[in-house]
Amino acid sequence: MSDAALLNLVLWLPVIGIGALPLVPRGRDGLVRALTLAAVTLELVLAAWLVVRFDGAVAGLQAETRLGWIRAWGVEYRIGLDGLNVLLVALTTFLGPLVVAGAFTAVQRDVKLFYGMLLFIQFAMLGTLLAQDLFLFYVFWEAMLIPMFLIIGIWGGERRIYATLKFVLYTAFGSILMLAALIYVVYTLPWSGGAPSFAFEYLYRHPPPAAAQTWLFAAFALSFAIKVPIVPLHTWLPDAHVEAPTAGSVILAGVLLKMGTYGFMKLGIPMFPAAARQLSPALMALGVISVIYGACLALVQTDIKKIIAYSSISHLGYVILGLASASLIGIQGAMIQMVSHGLVAGGLFLMIGMIYERCHTRDLAAYGGLARLLPTYSVFFMLLTLAAVGLPTTSGFTGEFMVLLGAFDAAWPQFQLGHAAPLVLSACAVLGVVLGAWYMLWFAQRFLFGAPRAPHQPLVDLGSRERAILVAIVLAVFALGLYPQPWLRKTELAARQYQAVLLGASAETSR
């Protein structure tokens, strides 16, 4: 089978799974779980093969499929792997089986619908990443809303309906403005005859006039910024995260939030380079504000899920900082940080789900000294905490360090020219690292150490299913921390192209 056919199979496997689910007889929940796990595991294997074969030295799309879809409008079904999406495709397919397996015991109600929705969102997320056509991208982007709406709203906590409506209404507002901008971009471009084209490749080569770019970029950026989320558009996130079931939180933190940063990287900035260059300092500032603000809020939370939720805002602030820094190291760091945050926050949410299944409370005050009660659990929790803090050898270190290095790298020449602001911002971002260590370690200290205390005793330590999930995550965290080289090589060319856009065509030579 050719690579292109394999990539299509990776994308459409969840849909095949959804098609098979209604055939499972009523009451056979075990079969539903096994079927879903089989689908996402097969997907992971195929995607891993494609990602390994992905050649970072080749520019452009690999494993590309290009078919006419709505010919009258020039809309194509066009998917492919490139340096920007390859890491996130790996992350999405990697988290798939972990999310599915993680929900085996937690979800006992409407099992078929639940796994159907998990497969649906997997499909929509992969489609968003792989799409190389703006219309196709938008369809997948919006399609992510529906399954998440149901996942939070049906299997969530007490205030789930409020949380899920807030999530959807926030996100959809951004999308509607993006839709307006999208139509404007495509239909007001001057055409050299023939039908308009929605292909990214075409849109990159024909940016709209500079005067229109600012508004168009703002519309796209608003949509992406809500998804990330960037402070002050973040207020939906704590509610959605806290009320979502574990699987929903893991998908949300693991992949969905990255769609926002990926959107900036893939669409917002390359499609409107002039506006992006002009607004990148503001974006950088917002990134740093998110880092600090998220960390400060995480510091004062008493709900364990909220701590991780706010830490996500802080960690994604680094990604924005890296993407706006226009230095190669910073951009590559942002890409690594996206994957690292997906693994670490995903893992932490899974672990919070595990303790919640045992004790049914998320109140930090109810816990203490879990290291004695649940030794294996505590070891994994500590490892992930250290990765979140950014301890060297973990993926968190690679990502944050490269982003900060890149930010200083870009800020120093500016400082020599007399602009102190970027340097101050970079310094503030370093402060975020300190705050990050503070809230995470303080959290771990209260949670794991001290006098043993838990709402339900005796507690059963992790089972083999749970251990297998966590081992996979921890291995990935260390792999990315100790040896990021292969990933950096796969993304370098794409990062260079992205950097060239941000620096402007005149500064083609990258540092």
Added chain:
Amino acid sequence: MNLGLALTAMLPEHLLLLGIVALLVLEIASPDPRGAFAVALAATVAAAGAALWLHASGFAGMPFPGHYTVGPAISLAKFVLLGLAVPVLLLSRGEFREARYYELLLGSLYGACLMPASVSFLTLFLGLELLSLPVYVLVVLAFRRPESAEAALKYLVLGGTATATFLFGASLLYGATGSLSITTFASAFWLANPLALTGAALLVAALFLKAAVVPLHAWAPDAYEAASVPVTAYMATIVKAAVLLAALRIFGYAPVAPLVALLPLLSMVWGNVAAIRQSSFRRMIAYSSIAHAGYLYFAFLGGGPGRYQAVMFYLAAYGVMTLLAFVALPASGDDGVDDRLDSLKGLFHRRPAAALAIAAAMLSLAGLPPLPGFVAKFLIFRNVLEAGHAQWAVLGLVASYLGLYFYLRVIQYMFMQERTTELRAERARPLAWAAAALCVVPAIVIAVFPGWLLDRL
């Protein structure tokens, strides 16, 4: 007049007429006409088939010069109207057995078929009246509460007002131009004759009233709530579609001043906002249809052939999905209970297939991809932007965003809450499966291969 031409060109209408005659004979022949439903269904399916055949064979002709014309596009419009009528008929099976119901329905359909084919105000008026008069009766036919009569009367009075306004507008145009041709409407704008302009404005008002555009919408929620489920479905889809098709004929390709879009825009906003407060399913759908009338008239901002394409596509997508919602709605025998939105709570646990179908319908009406409603909405706003009305398109999109909340609330009720009201045994409506299939299959085709339909428009 060429008799052969008139026979072929009006074949769908003739088949409907044949059905009506057969029903009348049946009613006289046997006091308990059991076959009424079958006869009506056969006539409608045959008429739809005839329309499709006329479309596919590219038949064009003018059996009544200056009044009535047929072309492939018109035949396709008739096919859409008649095709939407089939699920409505299937839905009627459980509620109505008497022949007079089906006679009235077929009569109304006959009027609907005349409307897209009219080229003179005379034919158009004939079509409009033939479409509306039976519906006034159909609303009271489901007489269950005293309010039904009140709502039907309100509908009758406002419908009469629309008729009078239409006639007045047409006569003013006739006075100004000396012609009954519908092209005089478009010429009124460049003639700048105050008489003609007043006439054109009155015509627009009549068309807005018939399609329930704010502020001429007040009859719709009452009429929808009072009528039975199939009649509401008929009013929300086919009556609305026929009126819009007539508007398309009248407006032609003439560019429209953005001011005309102001009321449709208000309609979108008000329909979407007022729907939030409804506790009756049919009232909610009424406000939804007010908002959708807004979208449809909004599409007139786009010019040229794109306008026709956008409106037709939207009517098809909106029609099948609205019908799907009605078809999937379970029945417990007590219409008052079934109509309450509260009764939908926990529906997924009782009837998963029905809940999924209604959810798909709601998401499509909200315009979310990958459902057909998205492509339809995209098409409308694309045309408006392409015509250079960027600010209007943004306003329209934001107005459409307002609708998301009440559509999601229906899904929230069905999937996320448990039933609080008394539980009665619910059944699927008779023949609901067949009707649902007739909605779902076209919906999938429209959503997955929109190009296929676009090429035919």
